[in-house]
Amino acid sequence: MHAELKCGGLEFRSERRARAHSVEQRNMACVKSQQCSVWVGAETGILKGVCVSRKQVYNFCEMSSLSRDEEICTITWGDEQETEVLMGSVNGRVKTFSTEKGIFTESRECADLSHGRFTGLAVTDRSLITCVESGLLKVWPEAGGETVEINVGSGVCRMRQNPSERHRVATGGKENPLKVWDLQRPDTPVFTAKNVANDWLDLRVPVWVRDMAFLTNSNKIVTCTGHHQVRVYDPSCQRRPVLEAKFGEVPLTALSVPPGENSVVVGNTHGQLATLDLRKGLVRGCMKGVAGSVRGLQCHPSLPLVASCGLDRFLRIHNLQDRTLMHKVYLKSRLNCVLLSSRDLQHCVSNEDEQLEEVKAEEDEVWDTMETVTEKGGKRAAQDEDEIRDATERDKKKKKRTKK
Amino acid sequence: MDFVEVPVSEDLPSAKGKAKKQKKQKKSGEKSAENGAPESEPTEASEASGSSLPPTFSLSEIKNKQRRHLMFMKLKQEKRKQKLQLRKKRKKEREALGDKAPPKEVPKTIENQRIYDETTVDPEDEEVAFDEGTDEFSAYFNKLINPKVLITTSDRPRGRTVRFCEQLATIIPNAHVYYRRGLALKRIIPQCISRDFTYLMVINEDRKVPNGMVLCHLPDGPTAHFKVSSVRLRKEMKRRGKEPTDHYPEVILNNFTTRLGHSIGRMFAALFPQDPQFVGRQVATFHNQRDFIFFRFHRYIFKNEKKVGIQELGPRFTLKLRSLQNGTFDSKFGEYEWVHKRHEMDSSRRKFHL
Structure with a gap:
């Protein structure tokens, strides 16, 4: 009897400990997810949160049950406050991830495998918009009403939402010109682009829209194509592009518009990343360091920063003003899409910082008690001085010579 | 003048040069045998002149090309000699210390100085x-x-x-x-x-x-x-x-x-x-x-x-x-x-x- 009782006690204790452990884990997850300012979807189906200021990466996924079916195709914010991340997987499920709790809260079936992978996700007030490669665009009302289905044509490469008018979306793909849809009147597109004029041999120019973005200030749309063109459409004046620029010789894969909206950042399959001026269509400058095809590209909504990810398994954050590489994080899997939060990247949630402050205070004491060691100028500095002296002497001699 | 020519011929890498050098050495040997003292004098003088140069003097300032070449060769030879001596000295020290000798330094190569690559695969990942x-x-x-x-x-x-x-x-x-x-x-x-x-x-x-x-x-x-x-x-x-x-x-x-x-x-x-x-x-x-x-x-x-x-x-x-x-x-x-x-x-x- 006694032994049994003891056993029971032990079990109870271990159970309690386990429960406490799980609670702790959950707390950890939410702390982790609150720190993250960049979210990246990988080909292995892992959602990765990156805390740029601490150079830390967290995987939000069960590492034991990974599968290629859950490859993340597209990723977007689920609400305005950026507390939810929506991600579309290859197997047709759309998952909701809460950045506050650090867990997946919802998962629903939005497409089947026969329609291809997701090309775009978007949310409006009370509804979710999904688009797949076959061209089936669906609007899922949150209340559970009937879904609206639109066929936007086959071979869709990307669907994007207008950030200012959230019921408007643009679609485009291979042999599928740019179309703008008003979801309140889903029968016909609001705008359909017309193909450019035939070339100098009077041959038809192939259409292959790879990515597009809305310019909210000027009501224009910018697209990039698989035939390395960047085009600007103005729906208010004509159906053909008002500006065409070319960049590189290989397909452009992604595009993003930085704040200010007079330039655009494009990336191609060779890992070349450049900013193009939208007024004249000239290359402003290239961003160095990318080794493989760019798949995801996003500019920060207020700061001059651009995040890129792709097949070389790195997340890179460049400064748009001087085009220097600011951060580079290795994420172990091929990456498909990237999402930046609108807050400052360096900023971390203060909650965690407070905890750390105590530790820091202790550390400070240690540092205070230490002696200060003043170093003399290093070897190199001394050498430099010598060199400078030599150089000045040489100059003097030269001058003398010239005088002579 | 004789003294000037000797090191030039020494530096010729070909076999001919070696033969010449030997001949010259023989000649100089003969000469020294003939009039012993004058042979050693100029070498000392040259050494003295080498040391009397100002410390900031660099060989590239010599304007005569042949002269510059010669001096440069000399400098190189000297350096090589010093290096050899240092090596010998170290070897002797090692032998003297025997088992207590400090471990040999690993030579620096660009491979062992490789910049760490963060993508290096961890087998347990x-x-x-x-x-x-x-x-x-x-x-x-x-x-x-x-x-x-x-x-x-x-x-x-x-x-x-x-x-x-x-x-x-x-x-x-x-x-x-x-x-x-x-x-x-x-x-x-x-x-x-x-x-x-x-x-x-x-x-x-x-x-x-x-x-x-x-x-x-x-x-x-x-x-x-x-x-x-x-x-x-x-x-x-x-x-x-x-x-x-x-x-x-x-x-x-x-x-x-x-x-x-x-x-x-x-x-x-x-x-x-x-x-x-x-x-x-x-x-x-x-x-x-x-x-x-x-x-x-x-x-x-x-x-x-x-x-x-x-x-x-x-x-x-x-x-x-x-x-x-x-x-x-x-x-x-x-x-x-x-x-x-x-x-x-x-x-x-x-x-x-x-």
Whole structure:
């Protein structure tokens, strides 16, 4: 009897400990997810949160049950406050991830495998918009009403939402010109682009829209194509592009518009990343360091920063003003899409910082008690001085010579 | 004047120079025998003049070219002497200390000074293991398929390229050499897939010399593009063994440590059948050093418990990765996983990618 009782006690204790452990884990997850300012979807189906200021990466996924079916195709914010991340997987499920709790809260079936992978996700007030490669665009009302289905044509490469008018979306793909849809009147597109004029041999120019973005200030749309063109459409004046620029010789894969909206950042399959001026269509400058095809590209909504990810398994954050590489994080899997939060990247949630402050205070004491060691100028500095002296002497001699 | 000429002739590297030097030395010896004292005097004087120069004086300021050359040679000689002396001294010290001698310093090479690559694969990493476990080569590594390789060349191969392909086919089991017949690669690939080939290897040729290799894994990629250099065919090798046998060779992959290196290593491994026939005692080696991949093919023999003899069978060649592309060969619309960009990536000599 006694032994049994003891056993029971032990079990109870271990159970309690386990429960406490799980609670702790959950707390950890939410702390982790609150720190993250960049979210990246990988080909292995892992959602990765990156805390740029601490150079830390967290995987939000069960590492034991990974599968290629859950490859993340597209990723977007689920609400305005950026507390939810929506991600579309290859197997047709759309998952909701809460950045506050650090867990997946919802998962629903939005497409089947026969329609291809997701090309775009978007949310409006009370509804979710999904688009797949076959061209089936669906609007899922949150209340559970009937879904609206639109066929936007086959071979869709990307669907994007207008950030200012959230019921408007643009679609485009291979042999599928740019179309703008008003979801309140889903029968016909609001705008359909017309193909450019035939070339100098009077041959038809192939259409292959790879990515597009809305310019909210000027009501224009910018697209990039698989035939390395960047085009600007103005729906208010004509159906053909008002500006065409070319960049590189290989397909452009992604595009993003930085704040200010007079330039655009494009990336191609060779890992070349450049900013193009939208007024004249000239290359402003290239961003160095990318080794493989760019798949995801996003500019920060207020700061001059651009995040890129792709097949070389790195997340890179460049400064748009001087085009220097600011951060580079290795994420172990091929990456498909990237999402930046609108807050400052360096900023971390203060909650965690407070905890750390105590530790820091202790550390400070240690540092205070230490002696200060003043170093003399290093070897190199001394050498430099010598060199400078030599150089000045040489100059003097030269001058003398010239005088002579 | 006599004194000036001696060191010049000393520095001539050819045998003639040596002979002359000996003669001159003899002459000088004779002279010194003739009038003993004057020989030693000028050397001292020169040393004195060398030391009396101001410390900031550099040899490049001498305007007479011959004179400058001479002085420079002298300086070099002196340095060499000092170095030798230092070495001897150290050796003596080591011998004197015996067992207590401090451990020898490891020489600095650009490999051991390599800039740390964050993509270096940790064998216990779950994520990388999963990524590799489900990639295009997983069917081969799970022993579901056997490799079958098609070797072809650029159009109208000539000279060494043809022989190189033939010799490659003797190394890789289940390899078939086909004449290109001016066919486009994008047309060949579907036919290869329908005939169950797992690899397409294309040797490119420039002015009768093989200079490139495209290695395309079928049915769905990836495709690697290499530069091929220093090809040495079997006939051109000294002390080579007899022709290789049909046994499946063992494969050694050296130094493929980064994530990219792993992908390339797996690609080479999947060229050969999985279970080697040890009766053949043949080894194919892909050795990566400073991003160059050296290929060697050997036969080994265990002479006794400690000694192993190896004999090279050839051919040998060197590869350098230019790009790794996702999917089958499509240089225009394909997505590249890695492209070698010389000006961006080769900024440091200590940075390696494989």
